[in-house]
Amino acid sequence: MILGAEMSRNIVLCFLVTVACGASAYGRKLECSEHREMECEISNFTIVESMDLSEYEFPDHPHLAFGTYPHSDDSTYVVTIGKELADRLQSTEKLEIQNVSLQTMVLWTNLRSLDASHNYFFELIVEPGQNYQLRELNLSYNRFQSIEFVQALPALRTLDLRHNYLESLSFSLFDMATELWKLNLANNRLQTISTDGSLHLPRLSTLLLHDNLLSVLDASEWRFSMLQELNVARNRLRYLSMCEVNHSFPHLQTLYLDENRWECGHLNATIRQLHQLGVKAMAYYDTEDQEHCNTAIDEICCY
Ligand SMILES: *[C@@H]1O[C@H](CO)[C@@H](O)[C@H](O)[C@H]1NC(C)=O
Ligand SMILES: *[C@@H]1O[C@H](CO)[C@@H](O)[C@H](O)[C@H]1NC(C)=O
Ligand SMILES: *[C@@H]1O[C@H](CO)[C@@H](O)[C@H](O)[C@H]1NC(C)=O
Ligand SMILES: *[C@@H]1O[C@H](CO)[C@@H](O)[C@H](O)[C@H]1NC(C)=O
Ligand SMILES: *[C@@H]1O[C@H](CO)[C@@H](O)[C@H](O)[C@H]1NC(C)=O
Secondary structure, three states, X not given: OHHHHHHHHHHHHHHHHHHHHHOOOOOEEOOOEOOOOOOEEEOOOEEOOOOOOOOEEOOOXXXXXXXXXOOOOOOOEEOEEOHHHHHHOOOOOEEEOOOOOOOEEEOOOOOOEEEOOOOOOOEEEXXXXXXXXXXXXXXXXXXXXXXXXHHHOOOOOEEEXXXXXXXXXXXXXXXXXXXXXXXXXXXXXXXXXXXXXXXXXXXXXXXXXXXXXXXXXEOOOEEOOOOOEEEOOOOXXXXXXXXXXXXXXXXXXXXXXXXXOOOHHHHHHHHHHHHHOOOXXXXXXXXXXXXXXXXXXXXXXXX
16 A cells, blocks of 8 residues: 555656756756755755766755755655765765655765654665764654664764654664663554663663553663653553662653553552652653543552
8 A cells, every 4th residue: 555655656756857857958056045044955856766866966065954844845855865965965964854755865974963854764774884973863753664773873862763663672773872862762663672681871861662562661781870761651561670770770850651551569669669769750641631540659550
């Protein structure tokens, strides 16, 4: 079904390309539009896989934007950024490429900030051994099922992956991400998060896992010494597996636990540990919308 829709979209795109190329057979300099001040915005342009881009001249600008998001833009499609184009965009440090039907992209080393939210993005291509500088990565509202690329991104500080198609994840992928500060994995389809050996993320301050399908969360190998906020609301959790809150998350301040399937004995034990540390379990969602439950500890339902 999805394939069919994509194929018909591609046919439409090919048609658009034919028209665009026909109008500019002798090359074309892409101009920055004047809507934005600090960025160079390129719109009214289409890039698809089979296209020969050698005729086109791209602006040499540290901050590029393809498309006009959040304003509506039906004229700009960048379905792929291949190796050839990535090489030519080396001087761009910040790229915004939202809502342009992006599917795949080759990363370049100088890129520090990438916002590719609201696309059909499923593959970010990295080469091993490259010194990638990427610090901020926004992939929200896309179609990622795996994120092996993070292993090549040791400078990463924020990673926003909410609203993607992740089903399982090995946190060991983040082994080298010692600068990682904020990780948002909310609104995926995560059923399992595994960790292969102990994992120390010394800067991680916010970890958002709410709105997934987790039934067990094994945090016993996690040492997130700066973690302040952990959100596991709206999963299927029965218990959190953890040696001691103080050991795994010594700086925890806020923990959202609501809308799970907590087993009362476990929840009670966890919440008592939290109280000793001065941390309150909180409800992320409005409890008034929640079904009435017979047993609750700190207003978190348990069964
Ligand atoms: C878009 O580009 C085409 C040529 O490729 C041009 O004819 C058209 O006027 C442009 N539209 C806008 C809104 O700039
Ligand atoms: C792009 O934006 C339009 C509204 O401007 C929206 O209808 C469409 O779903 C968006 N596409 C994606 C891939 O998010
Ligand atoms: C990522 O993009 C989404 C949608 O455009 C936006 O709402 C969100 O704030 C961005 N995340 C970060 C960390 O900037
Ligand atoms: C938590 O750990 C710190 C440092 O290791 C220690 O000083 C403190 O007493 C511990 N608190 C509890 C409640 O165990
Ligand atoms: C939680 O534990 C305390 C102390 O052991 C006990 O008094 C209380 O009844 C327990 N609450 C629930 C809901 O299990």
